[in-house]
Amino acid sequence: MTSVDVKTEAEDSGPSGYAAARLRLLQEEAQSGPPRRTALADLTDDWLSGLFTAAAAEVKGASLIAVGGYGRGELSPRSDLDLLLLHDGDADPGAVATLADRIWYPVWDMGLALDHSVRTPSEARKTAGEDLKVQLGLLDARHIAGDLGLTAGLRTAVLADWRNQAPKRLPELQELCAERAERQGELQYLLEPDLKEARGGLRDATALRAVAASWLADAPREGLADARRRLLDVRDSLHLTTGRATDRLSLQEQDQVAAELGLLDADTLLRQVYEAARTVSYASDVTWREVGRVLRSRGARPRLRAMLGGGSKPTPERSPLAEGVVEQDGEVGLARTARPERDPVLPLRAAAAAAQAGLPMSLHAVRRLAAAARPLPTPWPAEAREQLVTLLGAGRPTVEVWEALEAEGLITRLLPDWERVRCRPQRNPVHTWTVDRHLVETAVRASALTRRVHRPDLLLVAALLHDIGKGWPGDHSVAGEIIARDVAARIGFDRADVAVLATLVRHHLLLIETATRRDLEDPATVRSVAEAVGSQGTLELLHALTEADALATGPAAWSSWRGSLVADLVKRVSAVLSGDAPEEPEPAAPTAEQERLAIEAFRTGGPVLALRAQTEPQLETSHASDPEKPSADPEPLGVELLIAVPDQPGVLPAVAGVLAMHRLTVRTAELRALPLPDGVKNEPYDSVLLLDWRVAAEYGSLPQAARLRADLVRALDGSLDIPARLAERDAAYPRRRGTVAPPAQVTVAPAASRLATVIEVRAQDAPGLLHRIGRALEAAHVRVRSAHVSTLGSNAVDAFYVTGPEGAPLPGEEAASVARALEETLRR
Template structure:
């Protein structure tokens, strides 16, 4: 057991007892006064002890194991002292009868001497028989004193027989009693309790207890999402947290009677390395939990965004080149969570295997050992034939995973432990052609690639075999967009590519499902998915650095020079397709030309499309949506057309003329008169005919004709497109400066998200603006009430019935308040090369209600006309891209004007930053 450093500095029990004796001996004090003084003495001792333990932990960057033990020691001394005072001075007796004997036990986490700063204190008041008036008085006095001290005390008062009965019927009570520890009172009661617990509860029930605890663990994992790679993990309850270590401890204590996991190593149940790993993981998680409690001032177990930086600082994590302190801390957290997962899987499986009941009947062939490619198979598990198999033939460290994947087998827990013990041998395999062949075959296997790679990663083989991958294991990018660690994201991306190839995502990814059957460089594609984020966290552009890694690694993996070049190119450009689709206007021919010049060949276009889809879908469960799929498909088809010469066919005017003719034919079929058709065709400038498809243009024509006939000054029309995953909101009204800004403000008030906007001014001076919007969950807006409210708010905003600035300022942010910890530096980028006819302005900032309204209002103040807008949100970061012209309909090329635009936009963004900082300071003060 850990020795308490300078225990009297935590609590001086001798001085406290002396002070209590003086109070008890003072004849001038009445009972109430005496109790108040006793309570004050205990409060002072508790306060002093709590402050001392806190100081040691926070000021000295102390360890979690010291903190929980010292907190436990403090409470132990107070309870023992309180018990002695109670039975000596408050309810003194002469010779106690048998029924008046009493023992106080610590149970639960307190029983195993694990007490975080604000944890509950669980006590069991143990009686020999039924409760007596004396025992009731003692228990009541102690509990009220403890509660008045501000401690959260859970308690039960039972005799030994009741304890045995309840332990048999309730696994939670049985577990709490397993951890019981004698504090004070009759030692013989505790001895009797402990002996009967071992004889009546533990004996013969070991595997039943194991099964219940493992089932309990699985239920908890499923309830909490079954992932150790979540944005804001619960240090206690989530997968890879303290509760998983508790499960191991409970099982070990129940089966082997140990109180320290190191004893299992002495008993050769667990290796020394595994026992050390357990202690280190436990100490780290204790440290994190204690820091959370101290910094939040409450029993907080969730490592929220706003607490992650504070905890990292408290535990001494500092910024370094390429990684912030909080990112280094969270990487350490996930590495520990992974270690806990490894321990849980291997240790629990070993215990289950060693202690499992043998079925009375089993099929003779089902469990018969058989040989398979140099390994032994029993049932559904594969194992090595000898303990020295890896040492004599290290390549088996990979081949066993290869054989398990090929035949759909699990790996025996004892063999997994041997793998862990022999990880040092993996280094010698990096230059082994056979080992590299096996790895690539596992990567590109048509089935189970994801589960096999995850198994390799959890066993520690993956990161040892490919050290560059080992550098991103458990690496977390500190933002709200990236849900998983880099290694988990990569493995999930490979799994998505696997499912695309199997046709399992044909409904969601129809284009990718077609393309994956056509690509010639299948092996290069899988390796590119593996390596696309391999260089994250190195302090530079991870695409450029990753391309260099690919150039060195691919030949080692056995790829040809052509495949190596393809992989390197894909890694270098793996973000370019999504950037183009989401931040540029794909209706602009220059966008397509630029992207076509980048990809150069249909094969690269197909490979990049597949890699992009896998990458985006693997970021998180809510990141992909139909609208993004639509944008990527449009970019693919238009680029494919450009690569085959389609884009250059005919001038801009000729293509616009063809679109007008298509609409003419459509309107004739719809019964329009020749005069009405000509009047309508005269309304559109060439940009209008090139921006929308014929179906949309016919809808616009009907809307405009109805509005003109009715004499409406404003028309708002909504049309949901389930295939694209958006709702198109079309506004037809007289054009005027600031129109676009007012519309965006109204949409923000209504609670919808703008993902795309096309702004058209017709030859008649009327505006035809089309906004593609989504609900907060990334789907089309379909609720009729919400759509009606949206149209109503737009009408009120444009008619001046709503003061947009005031309404938007009062609107709460859609992001949780704790996410204010994220800082998004404002950024304005002006690009005059992305389009031949427009200036492209990209604005980056922190997401909030009214962001788009403020930015577009600033553009209006600069006298700019907005033609189109692409709006993308990446967690807390919003990226808005605008295609604009000046008041004369020209690109903005004058340096003075460009400077004015940049400064105006930056002033707008910096004003929001200042308001955000002020809000955080006000919130902290409150």
């Protein structure tokens, strides 16, 4: 059925005909995107026009007007109808009210959302002057039925008001956009974005139309219409998939929306959404910068002209920044003598100068560079490499400059491998950014650490490339090493530096994973890291890269505790690389507090507890703040819980279970055995287990240490049924719907230690998880020599050093059997 047939059906059958025609139109697979939105708007126009005509016999001087999204003809399947009934004020108020009822009620009866108003032209203009959102809606006013002259008069007046008031209203609009962005976040980085309200979404695209209507400034047009169309297409499919008037693209609906649009998968969908959002965001940045420049020039012009005796418009001053690069009116542009077609380094030189000066690049300059700049030779000349390093080392201003280059395709021209990571989502709650933005953020963080290394250029380039392999299948570190070698050679590093960069990319996770998941007292651990790193200089660089990477990932990825573990590992590895191999491990000397607790535990034969509050400086990870300055106020890290208990079976599950019962979340956990102190005897025991854990209350206040100890005593003697208590608590709280977590994975780390078998657990963090792991290990009749537990976002990453009853590592098959049994337990 054609659009004409659909309209005819709607006209012939009244409201029921409109409903049937609307449904038929939305179900047509061959018609989607702009044609369907236009057809739906036309169909609705015809229906509403019929309602108006049938009811307006007694009212002269009235018209029905579509405003907002409906006025633009952007009707998605579940969009509101924004309508204005305009009248000249001469008609009887009762007749106008009756006319309105005869239009509004059929719309409501259809179950359509309606945003409506009844006003005279003067009332409409007055309301628009008081309410910016009303004025924005009226800018898109479109006649549906009635007195065309009345509608045209209002449109002319509203546009004139908007243009006359632009110097006042545009700053208000910009503030509204900024407030909305603060609330909703940036569309181009959100895993569950609001297509309308988030920064770079449909609201911002509409704001750009309003700026253009003011004649004060205009948005960059290239790609903007396509970006808007893509966002609208996704919203249409979201409405059809969910059957709701929603703008939030939630995780559980992304696969269906992608299928509706004919896309490969949800990642492809998100990537297209992110690309559209970046286009809108960049256009917004450029446009609002231009608005500010015009408003500043208008304010200064009378004063300048008075100073110049009323002469011609003055030319803004141009200050040189680098060869072929100048600053003009708060932006970085190209000098008149610049010749990008002869100077292939000019794009990087201009970008580096802009970032160093903390200024944006002008749109004209970036587009001229994109259109005329010659490609760099391979390998790059030394100046090009130096300018890239300068750009990466500029800190926070690097981000805006990089985005300007990327918006015009210059980044992928300089670094073709960038295309695979551009706008690539990271479906991991620990990560704040897309892959490409994370790489730039890591370079920003690394720029603050360049004083700690002898080769800051290698640090900054490694930061930019460390996740470049995420655009390829398989282990991204392995793929990234290959890409990094190619890129490093292409940009002009020598063989030795290429090898270092490849090592940094290949092992960029080595330090953090080893420090948080392995026993640093085991010389095998330290030696394996030293062998992978190879030299003191590479170790120095890897240490800085590890910190920069973690800080650029998100709030859950770094803390002073993790930093101290990495620093301790680096110190040990440095000693090995210097030729000072560590001796066989001996029990670390306990602190005075630990020794006191251990002695008391030996003497009493029962558990001893101590609680101590822990704090650390808060590290701000928002891109809008200074990454180099921690907050003056300490961030609560939780509470350190020290427990000493005579070595006996069941300690780990008992402690973990008691903490879960008391709704304490385990942030980190360390477990180790201490020998019997000299002069202290307790026949049943020859060692004490020391547990150093950091915990935080899920809600409410922390329980008293005495209550924890009493429950732990009962748990150890078997009088407290922890599994039953946890099951009762879980049954009292219904499970919340959400995304399905990947199944738990348990592996045996090969050759990780010669003193114990290392079993690594990766699972969704949940109350009682550590208790279940401890019970499973107890059931396997293995002894936990030490445990290293950490939580990243919603993911638990734990390593357990276990031995057999006699204290020796487990044979290979037995270790694999224990890992399989533990994995089966966690997957139930």
